[in-house]
Amino acid sequence: MKQFLKILLFLTITGGFQVKASAQDMTALVLKVKAKLDAVNDYVADGKMKTDITFIKAPVGNVKVYYKKPNKFKLKRDGGISILPKGGISINMGSIVTTNDFDVLYAGEEMVAGVKTKKVKLLPRSETSDVVLTTMYIDEANLLIKKAITTTKENGTYEIEMTYGKYSSYGLPDKVVFTFNTKDYKMPKGITMDFEDEPKKTEAEKLKNKKGRVELTYSSYTINKGVDDSVFK
Secondary structure: OHHHHHHHHHHHHHHHHHHHHHHHHHHHHHHHHHHHHHOOOEEEEEEEEEEEOOOOOOOOEEEEEEEEOOOEEEEEEOOOOOOOOOOOOOOOHHHOOOOOOEEEEEEEEEEEOOEEEEEEEEEEOOOOOOEEEEEEEEEOOOOEEEEEEEEEOOOOEEEEEEEOOOOHHHOOOOEEEEEEEHHHOOOOOOOOOOOOOOOOOOHHHHHOOOEEEEEEEEEEEEEOOOOOHHHHO
């Protein structure tokens, strides 16, 4: 009996060490990804945006995206307004890991678009953070975030999935697919949209249990050449 208890104690202790080691390894991995993203001080990107939201008419349009560290982001669309949730993630990888003030939990491995990824959960330590939990799927070999799911206090849950190409060395995607729950969608003030022809419904009925999808395909980036602060006003 004593021998059994000794073995059980040993397994419990070593198991705890393994969990701690995994958490330390994943923290180091997240910080490596963050360091890669931090090498991008600013960028201007050109691309096309496709919006798929059942209650809004929004054709494919050309967009220009501006970013500047640490968290300035602006998307301008030709001939229309960008359809992005107010207060949501700005489809920018740097916004996912803006600080070091988080705890990391290892959640196993998972295939994303044919790539084996490390699944990690980031828990912000700050009680004032709007983010409750972020789950990232990281391509460890290339230090790329393939997918991220973030749950917030005020603006629901958002998912971003990325495809990389010629700008992968900067951690910048060629394509971003951003999905969110339209019931949590907050239309920016002063914006009116054309609604599809359908029987009249209340705003709540239109938004209930719907999924919004925004697809951004970038054609080019201009990286670390400087972006004036006036762009973001």
